[in-house]
Structures are given as C-alpha cells and as structure tokens.
Amino acid sequence: MSGQELWAQPRLRAAWARQDWAGILREYRAAAGLSQRGLERVIGLPQPHICAIESGRRRVTSANLIARLTEGLDVPPELLGLPPAPGPDDWAPPPELRERIAHGHATGRTDLRTADWIGQVLAQHRRAEDEVGGRTLWPVVRAQLDSVTRLIPGTTGEAADRLMLLAAEHAHWLSWVAHTEGRTGPALAWLDVALGWAMDGGHQDMTAWVHRVRSYYALQHGDPRRAERTAQAGRAGSPSPAAASATAHQESMAAAALGDRDRARRLSDEAVRLAAVVPDEADRPGWLYWLDPVRARLQAADAACARHDWADAAAGFREALPALAGYPRDAAHYRQRLDYAQQRV
Structure with missing residues (x-):
C-alpha cells in the first residue's frame, strides 16, 4: 500500500485531526503492516522512542520532532494546518469558501490529481462515519474542502464542474454532521452552500440529493408539508434513477406524515422500482453507494411503518434482514424495527 493510500484510512486521518501522536503511529503501522522496528526505518526514530510515544510515556511537543514525524510519515498537504475542531460558534460555513467559488470558471488549468485523491478519501469517510464518528472527522473534511475550493478559481470548463461537485459533496457531509450534533442552523447553511455549488456545476443528482436531505430535516422537525414540497423539488429535475429513488422515498415519508396513505404507498413502490x-x-452516485435493492426494501418497510401498515412493514423487514448478515450494526437496528412492527400487527 502506497503512502497516499495509507493516508486514505479514516482512523489515521482522525488521529491526525486530534493530533494524537500515539494514535497516529499506531494507525499508520496498522495500515502499513509495520512493526515498531519497521516504523523505525520510516521515520528515523529509534524503536524505544516509538514505543514510548505509543504508550503515552513520551509526549510529542517539540516543533523539530513534529516536523520530522510529519515528513517521515508523508502527511498529505491537505492535512497540514487543519482548522480546529468546531467550537460553539464554528459550525457554520465561513465566508471565504463562498468567495472562492464566486471566482470559479476563470481561465486556467488545474492539476486534478489532488481533487481525485480527495474524492477517494471522502468516499472512505462516508463509509467510516458511523464507526469513527463525524465530529472526529470534521476538521479533516473541512481541510479537504479548503483544498478543493482553492483549486476552483484557476479552473474552467468540465474540470471546474467536477470540483463544484466535490465541494458540494463535502458541504453536504458537513451539514449532516452538524445536524447529528443538533446544530440546525449551520446544518441548513451548509446545505444551502451545497445546493448552490451543485447547481452551479450542473449536477442534477447532487441537487436532488440536497433537496432530499433538506426534506428529511424538515420532517424531523415536524414540518411534513415543507418536507413534501422540498422532496418534490428534488424529483422535478429528472435526476438519475438512484437519486430519484431517494427523493421518492423521502416524499413517501412526508405523504405518510400528512395522512395520504395511498400516495405514500405509490411513492414507496416507485422508490423500490x-x-x-x-x-x-x-x-449510482458515490454518495448513494448504500442504495442497493436490499436497502430500498428496508426503506419501503420503514415507509410502511410510517403509513401504519404494520403487516407490510414486518414482512419487508423479515425479507431483507438476512442480507444484512455482514452488517451487525444495521442488522441490529432493523431487528428493532421488525420487533416494533410485529408488536403492532
């Protein structure tokens, strides 16, 4: 595994975001398959010193040692100078991000290797969020977004559009983490940024997905009418089948909350189809990696619960659960949903 591939590991990047040097060395060794002796050759630090850092007996505080470790571990540029973890007033998107995007589509050429690399890393973060924790990865993703947006002013044409999409994906992820942390205002602000960038780049699938997420937020906050309108807006632009499925499911949930059971069922069936x-x-778009036919059936079962069609819901959960054998966390969640439905049949 190359040095770049090693630094795609979410746990390693999360340790770097915490500046947890014991964790950085352990996660780097685990990803590289190295012993402490093997790491000695990489960073030029004697094995007893490495052992002392990993055990917490030695703290890494000197600038010279930090620079030596950073160079030896080949830390990617986008992780240098990370923003701090968000405090009470730091969750919202900063103005300079919008300024960079405002100067997009200028004349020039940009090497897109950095953007391709950051896109690969974000894909791994999506899959690791539940395990590693969104708040832990927040500074890393913010730093990645900074790297992407700095490329945009000197880029034009299709390359600029690609960067707009990548920026929108990051903004959506940051919105989702802010939402899970109870930061409703910043979560909506990040979604507004993501929507603008998706539309500027001509990316209908991301535009539809942002509408779907905003609809979800509205439904969570007890506003099914707004959730319904927002999901409909996402479906209106002819997105791809996967993105249309996601928005149809969300509109189905809103329709069920409004008491329109027949339309909710039709929309749920459409989402599965x-x-x-x-x-x-x-x-499928990268952020919809999870929306396979099994997950679609599980969503349909959730929609049946929202309609109070308990028998349909229980049958749907029972049908799909065996396919989750390799996903213990998801399997446990949907077993609870199955129990909930069966108690009401």
Whole structure:
C-alpha cells in the first residue's frame, strides 16, 4: 500500500485531526503492516522512542520532532494546518469558501490529481462515519474542502464542474454532521452552500440529493408539508434513477406524515422500482453507494411503518434482514424495527 493510500484510512486521518501522536503511529503501522522496528526505518526514530510515544510515556511537543514525524510519515498537504475542531460558534460555513467559488470558471488549468485523491478519501469517510464518528472527522473534511475550493478559481470548463461537485459533496457531509450534533442552523447553511455549488456545476443528482436531505430535516422537525414540497423539488429535475429513488422515498415519508396513505404507498413502490434499475454500486452516485435493492426494501418497510401498515412493514423487514448478515450494526437496528412492527400487527 502506497503512502497516499495509507493516508486514505479514516482512523489515521482522525488521529491526525486530534493530533494524537500515539494514535497516529499506531494507525499508520496498522495500515502499513509495520512493526515498531519497521516504523523505525520510516521515520528515523529509534524503536524505544516509538514505543514510548505509543504508550503515552513520551509526549510529542517539540516543533523539530513534529516536523520530522510529519515528513517521515508523508502527511498529505491537505492535512497540514487543519482548522480546529468546531467550537460553539464554528459550525457554520465561513465566508471565504463562498468567495472562492464566486471566482470559479476563470481561465486556467488545474492539476486534478489532488481533487481525485480527495474524492477517494471522502468516499472512505462516508463509509467510516458511523464507526469513527463525524465530529472526529470534521476538521479533516473541512481541510479537504479548503483544498478543493482553492483549486476552483484557476479552473474552467468540465474540470471546474467536477470540483463544484466535490465541494458540494463535502458541504453536504458537513451539514449532516452538524445536524447529528443538533446544530440546525449551520446544518441548513451548509446545505444551502451545497445546493448552490451543485447547481452551479450542473449536477442534477447532487441537487436532488440536497433537496432530499433538506426534506428529511424538515420532517424531523415536524414540518411534513415543507418536507413534501422540498422532496418534490428534488424529483422535478429528472435526476438519475438512484437519486430519484431517494427523493421518492423521502416524499413517501412526508405523504405518510400528512395522512395520504395511498400516495405514500405509490411513492414507496416507485422508490423500490427505481433502485432496482441500478443494482450495481458503480452505476449510482458515490454518495448513494448504500442504495442497493436490499436497502430500498428496508426503506419501503420503514415507509410502511410510517403509513401504519404494520403487516407490510414486518414482512419487508423479515425479507431483507438476512442480507444484512455482514452488517451487525444495521442488522441490529432493523431487528428493532421488525420487533416494533410485529408488536403492532
């Protein structure tokens, strides 16, 4: 595994965000398959010193040692100078991000290797969020977004559009983490930024997805009418089957909350049908990697719960649960949902 691939590991990047040098060395060794003796050759630090750092007996505080370790471990540029973890007033998008995007599509050429690399890393963060924790990864993703937006003013054409999409993906992720932390205002502000960037770059799938997430937020806050309108707006622009499936499901949940059970059922059936059109992950947008036919059936069962169709919900959960054998956390969640539905049949 190359040095760049090592630094794609979310746990390693999270340790770097905490400046937890014991964790950095341990996670680096685990990713590289190195012993402490093996790491000695990489960073030029004797094994007893490495052992002392990993055990907490030695703190890494001197600038010279930090520079030596940073160089030896080949830390990617976008992780240098990380913003601090968000405090009470630091969750919202900073104005300079909007300024960078405002100067997009200028004349020039940009080497997109950095953007491609950051896109790969974000894909791994999505999959690791539940395990590693969104708040822990927040400074890392913010730093990645800074790296992406700095590329945009000197880029034009399709390359600029690609960067706009990558920036929108990051902003959406930051919105989701802010939402899970109870920061409703910043969560909506990040979604506004993501929507603008997605539209500027001509990315209908991301535009639809941002509408879907905003609809979800509205439903969570007890406003099903607004949730319904927002989900409808996401479906209006003819997104791809996977993105249309996600918005149809969300509109179904809003319709159920409004008491329109027949329309809610039709929308849920449509969501399952659309997901079945693209069963392979490679045919779906990267942020919808999880929306395979099994997950679509589980969403349909959740929609049945929202309609109080308890028998349909229980049957749907029972049908799909065996496919979650390799996902213990998800399996436990949907077993609880199955128990909830069965108690009401």
